[in-house]
Amino acid sequence: MSSLNKKISGIGFEYRIAAAYLILGGIWIIFSDRILHFFIKDSDTLTDFQTYKGWFYVIITAILFFFFLRKHLLHLRKTEKELAQHKDNLLELVEEKTKDLNEAVKKLSLINEELQQKNDLINKQNIELKETLQQLKDTQIQLFHAEKMASLGIMTAGIAHEINNPLNYILGGVTGLEHYLDDEKKDQQKIDFFIESIKTGVDRVSTIVSGLNQLSRINDNYDEKCTIHEILDNCLSIINHQLKGRIEVIKKYSEEELITLGNVGQLHQVFTNILVNAVQAIEDEGKISINTIHKNKNIIIEITDTGCGIAPENLSKITDPFFTTKDPGKGTGLGLSIAYNLMQAHHGKIRFQSEPEKGTTVTLELPIKSEADVEAKDTLR
Amino acid sequence: MSKPKILYVDDENINLLLFKANLQNRYDVLTAISVEDALEKIGSNPDIRIVFSDMRMPGMNGIEFFRKVRPLLPEVHFYILTGFDISHEIKQALEEGLIREYIKKPFHYSRINAEIEASIKVS
Numbered sequence: 001m002s003s004l005n006k007k008i009s010g011i012g013f014e015y016r017i018a019a020a021y022l023i024l025g026g027i028w029i030i031f032s033d034r035i036l037h038f039f040i041k042d043s044d045t046l047t048d049f050q051t052y053k054g055w056f057y058v059i060i061t062a063i064l065f066f067f068f069l070r071k072h073l074l075h076l077r078k079t080e081k082e083l084a085q086h087k088d089n090l091l092e093l094v095e096e097k098t099k100d101l102n103e104a105v106k107k108l109s110l111i112n113e114e115l116q117q118k119n120d121l122i123n124k125q126n127i128e129l130k131e132t133l134q135q136l137k138d139t140q141i142q143l144f145h146a147e148k149m150a151s152l153g154i155m156t157a158g159i160a161h162e163i164n165n166p167l168n169y170i171l172g173g174v175t176g177l178e179h180y181l182d183d184e185k186k187d188q189q190k191i192d193f194f195i196e197s198i199k200t201g202v203d204r205v206s207t208i209v210s211g212l213n214q215l216s217r218i219n220d221n222y223d224e225k226c227t228i229h230e231i232l233d234n235c236l237s238i239i240n241h242q243l244k245g246r247i248e249v250i251k252k253y254s255e256e257e258l259i260t261l262g263n264v265g266q267l268h269q270v271f272t273n274i275l276v277n278a279v280q281a282i283e284d285e286g287k288i289s290i291n292t293i294h295k296n297k298n299i300i301i302e303i304t305d306t307g308c309g310i311a312p313e314n315l316s317k318i319t320d321p322f323f324t325t326k327d328p329g330k331g332t333g334l335g336l337s338i339a340y341n342l343m344q345a346h347h348g349k350i351r352f353q354s355e356p357e358k359g360t361t362v363t364l365e366l367p368i369k370s371e372a373d374v375e376a377k378d379t380l381r
Numbered sequence: 382m383s384k385p386k387i388l389y390v391d392d393e394n395i396n397l398l399l400f401k402a403n404l405q406n407r408y409d410v411l412t413a414i415s416v417e418d419a420l421e422k423i424g425s426n427p428d429i430r431i432v433f434s435d436m437r438m439p440g441m442n443g444i445e446f447f448r449k450v451r452p453l454l455p456e457v458h459f460y461i462l463t464g465f466d467i468s469h470e471i472k473q474a475l476e477e478g479l480i481r482e483y484i485k486k487p488f489h490y491s492r493i494n495a496e497i498e499a500s501i502k503v504s
Contacts, residue, residue, distance in 0.1 A: 161437065164464030165393055167487035172399030175490045179403065190402060197395050245392065245439025 017068060021061070028057060143334060162208055162241045169201030207237050222346065226267050228258040228299055228366075232290060235271040242279045243288075250289040258292055258299045261369040266342045270350075273335035274303050274362050280326065281307025281360060294368075301364040310354040318352060384409040385501055386428050390419040390446065391435040391462070400433075403490045408497065416441045416449075423450060429457060431500050433484075433493075436463035436471070444474050451479065458500045462486060 032053055040046045176194040180186060236249060243249060278288045286306040293300045310318060317323045319340040324333030343350045347367050354360040386409040389400045397412035404410050411426060413419035416438060423429060432454070434443035441449070447459045459479065461471055464486040474480045482496060 160466070161464035161486075164486040165396065168464070169395050169399060171487040171489065172396070172403060176399060176403050193398065193402065197399055200395060241437075244437075 013072065025057075025061075032057075159208060159238065159241065163205055166201035166204035169197040169204075173197035173201065207234075210234070220263070222263050223261050224264045226260050226262045226264055228260070228267075228292060228301065229253050231264065231267050232271055232292070232301070235268055235275055238272060239275055239279060242276070246285055247279060247282055248287045250287060252289065252291045254292050254294055256294060258294060259368075260299060260366055261371065261373075262346045262366070263342075266345065270339045270342050270364070271301075271303075273339045274364075277335060278303060278305035278307060278360070278362075281305050281309070283308065286359075297368050299366045299368060301366070302361055303364075304359060304361040306359045309356040309358055309360055310352065311356055315352060315354060319350075385430045385497070386411065386426060387431040387433065387497065388413060388419065388422055388426070388429050389433045389462075390414075390416065390438070390443070392438045393435070396435070404493065404497075407494070415439070416446050419446065420450070423453060429454065430504065431458045431460065431497060433460045433462050436461055436465055436468075442470075444470050444479070447474070447479055456504060458504065460484060460496065462488060 033050075036046060036049055036053065040049055173194040173196075176197075177191065180191055180194070232251075232253075236243075275288070282288075282305055288306075289302070289304045291300075291302040291304075314323075314325065319336045320333075323337075326333075340350055343364060343366075349363075349365040351363040351365075352360065353363070384407065387404070388411045389397060390413045391397055391400075392414060394414060397414065401410045401412055411422050411429070413422050419432075419434075423432075432447070432450070434446055436443040438446070443461050443463065447461075451459075458481045461474070461480050461483045462485075463471075463483070466485075467483055471480070471483050475483060481500060484492065484496070
């Protein structure tokens with residue numbers, strides 16, 4: 001039953017009403033005529049009644065149509081009104097949503113702009129960082145050079161003193177000679193002394209200057225003949241003014257001459273840095289021992305001081321760049337870092353042993369490289 | 382009139398010998414290789430007029446040495462002769478009047494002569 005209802009309601013309203021009208025109209029025509037024929041035999045009266053029946057049918061159907069159409073139209077109008085309202089609402093909603101969307105778009109574009117700006121900033125910072133990195137690299141190279149200059153600077157005051165003293169011999173000797181040459185009676189002993197003074201002065205100045213030259217020599221050649229004892233003595237003469245009267249230097253050099261191939265300037269720098277540290281570690285008076293031995297195919301150089309030593313917690317940091325426990329202006333914190341790097345460049349090793357308040361021993365191990373080795377390597381190539 | 386007595390303290394022997402050789406004609410030059418030596422010479426020579434001293438010496442520097450001997454030699458003129466640049470310590474000693482002058486090595490003997498002459502004139 002319900003399925004039939006569904007089927008009927010599934011058919012459109014216009015079909016249903018047309019069908020119902022057709023059926024009812026048909027039934028009315030058939031049955032009303034029969035009933036009229038049954039009751040009325042007179043043909044004129046029948047015609048009149050048939051006219052009334054026609055009118056009746058028209059009125060009834062008109063009323064029915066009116067109600068049907070009204071009901072249906074009311075429903076339609078209501079729907080139409082609702083639709084219109086919905087449409088309005090929709091429009092409003094669309095407007096509102098559009099407004100929201102516009103705002104959101106505006107916000108997004110703002111955010112986008114900000115992001116773009118941030119992106120630009122990041123790009124700019126990235127470029128700046130790259131530049132800074134390059135600057136840092138340049139600065140590092142400069143610092144390595146500056147350290148050399150700084151350690152020279154620390155020594156310069158003393159070096160000036162070292163040079164001024166022998167210059168004083170020269171000036172004193174010259175003054176004396178001038179004086180004696182003017183004199184009638186010449187005292188050969190005095191003249192010899194003045195000349196000797198001048199010679200000593202000149203020798204001392206040349207030693208210092210040649211030491212400085214070797215220290216500041218710049219090249220990357222690792223095939224120079226390095227006479228270890230000579231280089232050590234040179235370094236000692238450069239720092240001599242810091243030792244005088246305060247620090248005793250005990251040299252225990254091996255009897256044989258220790259020679260290897262390397263960079264003379266760099267080895268000067270390594271030894272000077274270590275010796276300056278040893279000197280600065282000794283507060284008042286003390287000793288610096290320098291031992292050299294030839295062991296297997298290596299040159300071992302031990303530099304021991306009786307200074308303040310290095311705290312155990314600092315021992316691992318002393319070759320870090322910029323690590324220093326010295327007062328500002330006394331050290332750059334680069335000396336041992338550079339010594340370490342230069343020893344590495346010579347395929348050598350550097351070791352530190354220290355006991356606070358007792359002193360420090362720095363052991364340098366340099367492989368002996370001879371010209372034969374270099375030639376062998378060259379022929380291998 | 383006897384020659385004025387001057388003392389020179391320096392830990393470098395050649396400096397002492399040259400100083401003496403160049404100035405002994407005009408002055409009575411005493412030299413000392415250390416502060417101890419200088420104190421000894423001062424003790425036995427109360428008539429020293431002028432003292433020259435090196436700055437850096439083992440144990441005690443020139444200014445410290447002068448401060449130490451100032452009470453013994455209140456009238457004597459002191460001079461610093463040094464290869465170093467002028468330091469704060471030397472500047473202070475100059476301002477205080479502890480030393481009369483600071484002379485830088487290498488020095489010309491004419492300068493030393495002039496200083497001695499001026500110093501003697503004043504005292």
